[in-house]
Each structure stands twice: as C-alpha cells, then as structure tokens.
Amino acid sequence: MISTRLTELLHIRIPVVQGGMQWVGKPPLVSAVSNAGGLGILTALTQPSPDALRTAIRETRAATNKPFGVNITLLPAINPPDYEGYARAAVEEGVRIFETAGSNPGKLVSFFKAHGCIVIHKCTTIRHAKSAEMLGVDVLSIDGFECAGHPGEEDIGGLVLLARAAQELKTPYIASGGFADGRGLAAAIALGAAGINMGTRFMCTVESPIHHDVKNKIVTSTEQDTVHIFRTLHNTARVFKNSVSKQVVELERRPGGAQFADLRDLVSGARGKVVYDIGDPEYGIWSAGISMGLIKDIPTCEILLSRIESEAEEIIEGMRKQVNLKAKL
Numbered sequence: 001m002i003s004t005r006l007t008e009l010l011h012i013r014i015p016v017v018q019g020g021m022q023w024v025g026k027p028p029l030v031s032a033v034s035n036a037g038g039l040g041i042l043t044a045l046t047q048p049s050p051d052a053l054r055t056a057i058r059e060t061r062a063a064t065n066k067p068f069g070v071n072i073t074l075l076p077a078i079n080p081p082d083y084e085g086y087a088r089a090a091v092e093e094g095v096r097i098f099e100t101a102g103s104n105p106g107k108l109v110s111f112f113k114a115h116g117c118i119v120i121h122k123c124t125t126i127r128h129a130k131s132a133e134m135l136g137v138d139v140l141s142i143d144g145f146e147c148a149g150h151p152g153e154e155d156i157g158g159l160v161l162l163a164r165a166a167q168e169l170k171t172p173y174i175a176s177g178g179f180a181d182g183r184g185l186a187a188a189i190a191l192g193a194a195g196i197n198m199g200t201r202f203m204c205t206v207e208s209p210i211h212h213d214v215k216n217k218i219v220t221s222t223e224q225d226t227v228h229i230f231r232t233l234h235n236t237a238r239v240f241k242n243s244v245s246k247q248v249v250e251l252e253r254r255p256g257g258a259q260f261a262d263l264r265d266l267v268s269g270a271r272g273k274v275v276y277d278i279g280d281p282e283y284g285i286w287s288a289g290i291s292m293g294l295i296k297d298i299p300t301c302e303i304l305l306s307r308i309e310s311e312a313e314e315i316i317e318g319m320r321k322q323v324n325l326k327a328k329l
C-alpha cells in the first residue's frame with residue numbers, strides 16, 4: 001500500500017488521479033476509477049449545461065460510494081462556457097473535490113474554498129503553482145511538457161519541473177504528463193510528488209466511454225505520434241498526429257501565420273468529439289500524450305490501478321534493497 005499526503009487528504013487507496021478530459025471524463029469512467037481506489041474526475045465542460053452536469057454527478061454517485069471530483073478548465077473556447085454555473089451546480093450537488101486548470105482560477109478557487117471544498121489546481125510552471133498556493137489551493141497538479149492537451153508555452157519536461165516543485169512548493173503536488181505505469185508512480189514519488197495524474201492511460205481502459213477503435217489506435221501508436229497545434233496562438237495543445245492536426249500546423253507555418261478563425265472548423269471540439277463517437281482517429285483533433293508509447297493494452301480500471309500499485313511497490317522495494325546492498329559493500 002502506498003500511502004501519501006494525497007491518499008490521506010482525499011480518502012483514496014491509491015495515489016492516482018484521473019484528470020479532466022474533454023468528452024472522456026464521464027460517469028462510467030469516473031466511477032470505475034474511484035471504485036478501483038483512485039480519484040475519478042468528471043469533466044464539467046463535457047456536459048452541455050450545468051443541469052446536465054447535475055445529472056452526470058447523480059449518475060456517478062449511483063455507481064460509486066467512493067470520493068470523486070469535478071474538473072473545470074478555463075481556456076479559450078469557441079463558445080465561452082458558464083464556468084460559474086457549472087461550479088455552483090456541482091457544489092449544490094454536494095461535490096467537495098475540484099480540479100481547476102487553465103488561466104486565472106482565482107474566482108473559482110475562492111468560491112470552492114468558501115464552500116469547504118478541496119481544490120487541486122493543474123499548472124505547467126512553478127510561477128503559476130506559487131500563485132495558486134497563494135490562492136489557497138490544497139494540491140497542485142504539476143503538468144510537464146509530456147502531457148496531452150495544453151502544456152503551456154515554456155516546454156519544461158516533468159523531470160526538471162517536478163524537481164523544481166520539490167525545491168519551491170509547500171503544498172502537496174501530484175505529477176502529471178507522461179505517467180502511465182508503476183514505474184512512473186515510483187519516479188513521481190522519488191521526485192517529491194504525492195501521487196500521479198493520468199489522462200491518456202485512462203482513455204485506453206475498458207470503462208473509458210470512447211470508441212474501441214480509438215483505444216486500439218492508442219495501443220498501436222508510439223511516443224512519436226503526437227504534435228503541437230496552436231503554438232503560434234500561444235494556446236499550445238498536444239494532440240494526436242493525424243491529417244487534420246498536420247493541416248493545422250501547416251496553416252500556422254505559412255507566411256503571415258494563421259488566425260484562430262482560419263483554424264476553427266478544423267479544430268473545433270465538436271468535430272473532435274465525433275472521433276470518439278464513430279471511432280475514426282482521422283476525423284478531427286483529439287488530445288493524446290506521449291505516454292501513448294507506454295500503453296500496450298486496454299485493461300479495466302481495477303486491473304490497471306492494481307498493476308500500477310504493485311509495480312510501484314516492487315520498484316520502490318527494489319531500490320531500497322539496492323541502496324542497502326551498496327551500504328553494506
């Protein structure tokens with residue numbers, strides 16, 4: 001058993017969080033992760049309205065009596081969402097764990113803290129992590145350059161970013177970006193983290209609500225199959241490398257660059273959602289991290305989390321034995 005500040009704070013068995021994922025963080029996956037001993041997180045903006053989020057929260061609660069959370073991500077969006085409405089609905093439904101991500105979470109964090117909630121804030125720089133500490137968040141989710149979705153604009157990989165977090169932060173932090181197995185969990189703990197956050201790995205589980213063909217595509221892909229779009233718009237996103245994302249990058253690279261309006265039809269989340277619905281990985285943009293290179297199967301969440309736990313324990317034990325042996329020599 002790996003007990004950390006995260007497992008104690010959230011009352012979970014395994015220090016593994018399933019982070020927010022647009023179109024993926026729905027009740028079947030969230031409840032399966034929580035039932036398996038991790039923390040499942042519903043993605044608020046995947047629901048079309050705050051009322052639909054209420055329904056999703058009730059569905060999740062019917063499927064698990066374990067803790068779960070709600071993610072609210074603040075990033076540029078084609079139709080700016082009613083963030084406060086989603087936050088209010090979730091608090092009124094009794095949710096007490098939130099994951100915030102993106103820019104300027106101050107108002108949301110104050111609202112959640114005023115209602116006695118635990119807030120995990122995801123960020124990609126130590127500077128932002130320190131600002132979030134000042135806002136009073138309970139846990140930081142430190143997202144390295146390896147991650148799927150939005151890695152920020154500073155391109156610092158997890159190895160240095162997490163070691164910097166160990167130097168600078170007082171608040172417990174979890175390691176995010178590139179984590180998919182027990183080796184990753186053991187490494188994260190060595191880097192001072194209280195657990196890990198996984199996205200892409202959870203997309204590729206039995207309970208993940210996306211088409212089987214997309215899960216198979218993740219299994220057969222490697223760490224070389226992602227690309228960054230929106231670099232020139234300063235809203236960088238790591239997504240699966242397909243004909244659509246390559247076209248976006250080409251448009252951004254042409255002389256004079258591209259405006260968001262030139263890209264909107266190619267990149268819209270509504271089009272990306274179709275990928276997951278019909279199982280065509282070429283249909284639109286979908287997020288994927290370089291952890292794809294580590295993913296070789298489609299297990300249940302229960303099997304995945306038990307495996308991660310035992311692998312990590314074995315590796316930590318192995319390291320301890322190696323150190324003891326060296327000390328004796």
Ligand code: NAD
Pocket residue numbers: 019020021022043045071072073074075076077078079149230233235237260267268269270272287
């Ligand atoms: P969307 O259809 O509104 O936008 C598609 C993509 O274009 C997103 O990456 C978005 O950030 C980007 N974008 C939109 N307007 C932009 C602009 N003016 N300039 C630069 N980039 C712009 O996105 P969606 O799929 O409907 O998702 C809704 C929101 O949720 C977006 O803000 C998205 O970034 C965010 N999101 C959340 C998660 C999560 O884990 N919760 C994951 C992915 C995306």
